[in-house]
Each structure stands twice: as C-alpha cells, then as structure tokens.
Amino acid sequence: MSFTAQHVAKIAKLARISVTEEEKEKLAGEIGGILKFVEQLSEVDTGDVADVASVVEHTLPMREDVVSDGNYPDRVLANAPAMEYDCFVVPKVIDQG
Amino acid sequence: MTDITRLTLTEARDAIKSKQISPTQLAAAFLEKIDAENAEVNAYITVTHHVAMEQARASESRIAKGEAGALEGLPLGIKDLFCTKDVLTTAASHILDGFTPTYESTVTQKLFDAGAVMLGKTNLDEFAMGSANITSYYGKVKNPWKGANGKDLVPGGSSGGSAAAVAGHQCLAATGTDTGGSIRQPASFCGITGFKPTYGRCSRWGIIAFASSLDQAGPITKSVADAALMFEVMAGHDPKDSTSSSLPVPNVSALLNKGVKGMKIGIPKEYRPDGLNPEIAALWDKGAQLLREAGAEIVEVSLPHTNYALATYYIVAPAECSSNLARYDGVRYGLRVIEPGDSIEKMYEKTRAAGFGAEVKRRILIGTYVLSAGYYDAYYKKAQRVRGRIIEDFRNAFEKVDVLLTPTAPSGAFAIGEEPTDPVTMYLNDVFTVPASLAGLPGISLPAGLSADGLPLGLQLLAKNFDEETLFAAAGTLETALAFKRL
Numbered sequence: 001m002s003f004t005a006q007h008v009a010k011i012a013k014l015a016r017i018s019v020t021e022e023e024k025e026k027l028a029g030e031i032g033g034i035l036k037f038v039e040q041l042s043e044v045d046t047g048d049v050a051d052v053a054s055v056v057e058h059t060l061p062m063r064e065d066v067v068s069d070g071n072y073p074d075r076v077l078a079n080a081p082a083m084e085y086d087c088f089v090v091p092k093v094i095d096q097g
Numbered sequence: 098m099t100d101i102t103r104l105t106l107t108e109a110r111d112a113i114k115s116k117q118i119s120p121t122q123l124a125a126a127f128l129e130k131i132d133a134e135n136a137e138v139n140a141y142i143t144v145t146h147h148v149a150m151e152q153a154r155a156s157e158s159r160i161a162k163g164e165a166g167a168l169e170g171l172p173l174g175i176k177d178l179f180c181t182k183d184v185l186t187t188a189a190s191h192i193l194d195g196f197t198p199t200y201e202s203t204v205t206q207k208l209f210d211a212g213a214v215m216l217g218k219t220n221l222d223e224f225a226m227g228s229a230n231i232t233s234y235y236g237k238v239k240n241p242w243k244g245a246n247g248k249d250l251v252p253g254g255s256s257g258g259s260a261a262a263v264a265g266h267q268c269l270a271a272t273g274t275d276t277g278g279s280i281r282q283p284a285s286f287c288g289i290t291g292f293k294p295t296y297g298r299c300s301r302w303g304i305i306a307f308a309s310s311l312d313q314a315g316p317i318t319k320s321v322a323d324a325a326l327m328f329e330v331m332a333g334h335d336p337k338d339s340t341s342s343s344l345p346v347p348n349v350s351a352l353l354n355k356g357v358k359g360m361k362i363g364i365p366k367e368y369r370p371d372g373l374n375p376e377i378a379a380l381w382d383k384g385a386q387l388l389r390e391a392g393a394e395i396v397e398v399s400l401p402h403t404n405y406a407l408a409t410y411y412i413v414a415p416a417e418c419s420s421n422l423a424r425y426d427g428v429r430y431g432l433r434v435i436e437p438g439d440s441i442e443k444m445y446e447k448t449r450a451a452g453f454g455a456e457v458k459r460r461i462l463i464g465t466y467v468l469s470a471g472y473y474d475a476y477y478k479k480a481q482r483v484r485g486r487i488i489e490d491f492r493n494a495f496e497k498v499d500v501l502l503t504p505t506a507p508s509g510a511f512a513i514g515e516e517p518t519d520p521v522t523m524y525l526n527d528v529f530t531v532p533a534s535l536a537g538l539p540g541i542s543l544p545a546g547l548s549a550d551g552l553p554l555g556l557q558l559l560a561k562n563f564d565e566e567t568l569f570a571a572a573g574t575l576e577t578a579l580a581f582k583r584l
Contacts (some may be wrong), residue, residue, distance in 0.1 A: 008462065015419065015465040016426065017458060018446035025464065030520055038408040038520045039339065046482035050152055053481060054310045055296050055488070055537030055562070056340045057220035063336070075199040088428055091441045 003032035099407050101126050102266040106323035107170055109269050115443070120160070120170025121501075123269075124153040127172045127216050131267050140252075140262040140570045142177045142235045144217040154216040159212060167330050169212030173548050174262040174271035177218035178225055179205050179314070184215075188305045189223045189233035190285050193431040202270065202303025203335045204314045211330045216268050223454045224422065225274055225307040228256025228282055228526040229516055232456045239511050240287055241265035242584055245550055250510040253283030253526075259317045260287040264584055270318040270327055274304060277410050277532025278506075281542035284317055285481025285505035285555025288544040288584060291317045292324040295562045296537030297342035300335030303329060309340075309415035310535050319583060321576045324541065325350040325569055347566045353573030358392035360571060363498030367403035368529060376410030377504045377554055380546045384502055384556045387578035388571070392412040400490040405483050406532040411524060412480035413469050413535070418457075419464025425452060459520065472528075488536045491561070500571045501559040503529050505542040509552035533559050541572050544581040553581075 005024035008031065012019045019027065071087040082089040101109070101118055110276050112118045128146055149172065156170035180186050180198035187193045201209070222232045229251035232237040238257040240250040241264045252261040256273030260283035262272050273280040275293035284291025292315045299314040306312060316327030322481065332346040333580070364385060369378060385395050427433035427448035434447040453461070467476035507528055517523045533540045538559050545556040558575065560568035 005465075010121075011462050011465050011469070014469060015461050016423075016442070016445040016449055017453070017461065018450040027459065030459060031463055033519065033521055034411060034459070035466075037524075041405055041408050041412070041479050041483050042475070044402065044405055044479075044483050044486065046479065049489070050484045051481035052477055052484040052488060053533075054161060054209065056342075059345075060339055061336075078199050078485075079196055081427060081433035082272035087175050090428055090520070091435065091439055091444055093441050 003035055004028050102130055104269065105319045106269045107320070107326060109171055110168070114165070118218065120153040120156040121150065123170065124149045124172050124214050124216070127268060130307070131216065134265070134267065138239050138241070138261055138265060138267070138480045139236050140219055140238055140258040140265065140267055141174070141217040142187055142189065142247060142258070145184055145215050145527045148184065149214050149216050150529070152209070155385070156212050156214065166210065166212035167326065168208060170214060171212070171269050172214040173208065173217045174217060174219040174259050174268035174272060175205060175215055176221055176256055176259050176272050178221060178274055178305045179272060180305065181205055181215065181218065183338055184218065186218065186305070187235070188225070188465050189235055190454070190457070191234045191432060192425045196324035196430050200303060203300035203337060204304065204331050205328055207333065208272070213249030219262055219271055222257065223457050224305065224418070225255040225276055226280055226418070226456050226460055227254040228278065228523060230254040230283070231513070231516055232454050234454060237513055239513065242288060242510060242552055244512050244552065247529065249513045251286065251513055251516065253506070253510060255278050255279040256283050256317060260284055260289060260291070263287070263317050263319060264289050270316055270323050272314060272331070273317045274312055274314050275534065276308050277414060277534050278527045280315045280317055281530050281555070281557060282506050282526060284542045285544070285553065286510040288553030288581070289317065289319055289323055290541065290543055291315070292328060292541040293534070293539060294328060294332055294565065295342070295539040297340055298332040298346070300338040300341045302335055302337040306421040308414040309421060310417060311414060321541070321543065321569065322350065322353055325353060328565065342418050342563070344563055349565050349569035352566055352570045355570040356392065356574070357388055357571055357574045360393045360500065360567070361498040362393045362395050362571070363494055363501040364395060365399040365400045365403065365494065365501055365503060367400050370504045374508055376548050377507065380554055381502070381556065383502050384545060384575060384579070388502065388575060391574050391578060398494040398498055398501070400492050400494060400532065402483065402486045403532055406487055406535060407524060407528055409480045409483045409487065409535060410527070410531045411463070412476050413484065415460040415464035416468050416477050417464070419461045419468065422457070422461055425449065474523050484535050487532055491536045491538060495561040499560070499567050503557045503559070505529055505555035505557040509548045509550065509554055529557060537562055539565050539568050541568060543576050544583070545579050546581065
C-alpha cells in the first residue's frame, strides 16, 4: 500500500501540524521511502520476545504523597506568550456539544 | 605558556591547581577566540560572556578559600538542549524562540556545583534530530577539519556544535546528548573523544526530550581522561528522573592505565558488510591488533539482528518524539502563531507548522503514523520486540567477551552542501552507533586515524550496561596505543 498525500493529510491532522498541498506530496514521497525502509522488520522472527519499552530494569520508584514543590506562578508563566490572572491565555476552546 | 585554549580539561585543571593559569584568564582566552571565530564556525548559538566571567571570578574565590571542586574554573560548552536557568535555551528550533528556563537541568547543575564555567550554548541539529548539524534553525556548523581543496565539512550531529567547539579549541570540553549516536558520531567526524554513558547514568531532568528511552547526556572531550572526569561529575542518581540509576558512579579516572591483559575484545562480524569503506576496515583491524599487542584476546562474535537496528530505531525514536514534541503548541512558551479569529486548533497547527523544521516534522509524522490505530501492532509493537532481540544479541555476546570494538561511523565527515538528500541515506550514518543506543549500552568513540583525504576516522568501544569501568580501561589503553594527533 503506497503512502499518499491523503495519508499525510490524516497524520498531519492527528499531529496538529498544518501542511500545504505541495508539502503533502513531498512528504508522501519521503515518508513513503522511510516506511518502505522500516518494513523490513516484518521479516524478523520475534517469537515470544517481550515488548521492550525501556532498557531500565527497575520498576517505577514511589515517593511520599506530599506536596514538595510549587507556589511560584510567576516562574511557571515566565515564558507565556499571553497570560492574565496567573493563567495562560489561549483562544476559546470551542465546545462541539 | 603556550596557547592555553589548546590544553585538555585535565591539563587545565592541573595548571589551575599549580597556579600557572587562573580561571578568569582561561575564560577570557576562550571568549576571545569564540568572538573571533563564531561567525564562521557557528558552533555557539548563545555566548554567555557575563555568566562565564562571573562564574570564573566565583571560582577564584572558592580556590582562594581552599574549596575548589572537581571542575573548578574550567570553561565548558553546553549543548543547547540542556535547560540553563535564565539563559536562552532553543533546542536549535524556531518553536522555542525566546524560551528562557526558570530552572537548571540536573546535569548542568552538577557541573556548576563542581565549579565549571559556561562559555555558551552550543549548536545542534534541531531537537537533536540529525547527524550533520545541518537542520539547526540557527544555521549549519563547520567542522574545524577541512576537506580537500579547503572544502567546508559537516561536524556530524546532532551534537555538532559541541564537537566543533572542542575540536576547534573553543572550550576545554562540552556536554552532548546521544540518542542514536549524537555524541559518538560527531566526535568521530571531528577527531575527538565522545562518550555515551549507560542509559540511566546521567539524569535526563531538564534536558529537552527527543526519545525518552534512548536519550543520554555525555561528555565530548579532547581525551579519554577528560571524558572520565566529566562523567564522574555528570552522572549520579536523580530522584527527579525515574529512569536514573541508583548505582554508585565508578571512579573510572583511576582505571585508564589498568591495561587490557586478559580482556576479551569482541569483533562483531555483522559490522563488516561487503560495502564497508576499506580504510575504515583497515583502521578497525589496526585497533584490534594494538589491543592484541597490549595483551587482550580478540574474539569474533555475532550480533545477528544488527541489520534491523536502524529500522527499529527509526520506528521507536520518531514514535517517542511525536509524543515528546506534542507539548510545543504555542500555549506556554516559545513561538505562537495566531491570527484574529483563529481557533485553538488553528493556533496549534499554524504554530507547529511554522515552528518546526522539515526533519523534525518528518519524524513527528512518522511517529504519529506508527502509533496510530491500525498500524501500532505492525510497526511500533514489532519494533519493540526486535529491540528485545537486539538486546538479547548483546547479552549473548557479552557472555563471551568484555568489550566490543567497532568503527564509529561508515565514513569521514562529508562536505557541507554534499549531504545526502534522501533521508534514509542520511540515516545510514548511524548504522554503527544505533544498536548500542537501543540496548542502553555505554559506548565511547576515540579518534583512530586519518582517511586518505586527511580526515579523522573513529573507533568505538562498547561495554555491557553499567560496566564503564571495563570500558574506560580498554579506552585508556587504546587511546595510548593509537597516539592520534589532534587538530
């Protein structure tokens, strides 16, 4: 199955990156090439090998459930493109319902 | 005293201890050199003149009080992927325009606690994605080594700025990060030493994330002794990084002259494909011979899934990056692209389209695809299992040998402007470094010799997880035997 501009459009929507028609064609070619390259993995006999998500062998460490950080909104907001009342300001999030 | 910028980290440390030079003298010398050369080389995105001189003066106070740290007064370059408090941090991307962290990464905090001085933030491929430092929003970096007819060459990547700065004596040493080879490969292209610790040795807290199961901070230096010293300061458990190891950091500096008598050096046969550059093959044989002469035993080993490592990496790393880079949306920091009437969706889409470069977009899109419904099993899950096989291969090999010796890169540095245009061909630069990244193994690249064109070629040593002691013992011996002459 070839990777088309339509596939690019769908993925770009998921990734929240707008792409022009021209870019869609170019990316279809480039990403198609990369996918072709990685498809070779289907040849590998992975049998009953467990999925590896991490090379770390310890389990996730726990800590005391106490508040040990925070209370500095000025630092949190220091790089905000737009802010008011100690909040990040963004365009209205439209309710579809 | 001769040009003090040409000292190694450990030489400069000793010169400061014996009061032959002072921290402010050193910092000033490097800043002068950087100011004279940066427009051309472009190794630094930000030069921190004031911070450097302030830190150098503070070092001098501490030295006067007898409170010198392990890196007291030593000027370093910091890859612009480490968040540095109150200093612009860009990840070489437009999308982080103006981002000034209000916190310090754990690794840089440890370096500063040891007395190190920051000369500036070094250039890199955008979000650490690349092997030539040609994708930076802040422009390409030039390798201090020049090609035939004085051609400009790439320094390798993604830590190209750090490698160029170290090789060009614009700092004593630098930090890098390595996800698929981004410390080792530029070290090889620039004729210097680059070390990737075992995954989990150095904290990732405060390092802008690319692929969380692969990223690892490490030193780029002029010598193995320098890498050992930097590692001892940079590594250590961090409760803020749940993947960081609690194992004590070994004193590897003390092992550099231990020798390799009785050590078994594995030569993986799959790293010698038919098309391997004959100069690199010859250098590899020379490295093995030198270790044999030093008392090691050379053993051929097999890592059967080697040829699948790149494909595995180019599914896993983009998948992880698509998740890690989802946070760059114009809301909390960096670039925001918005026009009146735009919805929040439009703001996300426009910001990310304008803010990310082409390579980053490609990788996010591949990652999104391989994780998407209907494709997750065929690509991502499969890749996770092949990764399991690759880890098994190394485990089996390390039952027979103590370290592995391989080339670092399939070629010397290529010319700027002559880079491969096909993404897959560019990815092949990582063929020798990626497998160790997938397994989390510690690896070091040493400059080994020159190509017929006079360009540096590196050799790589790999050890099993958390066995930096054996790695540095082998590296110390090999470095001495190779006697490579730096720029």
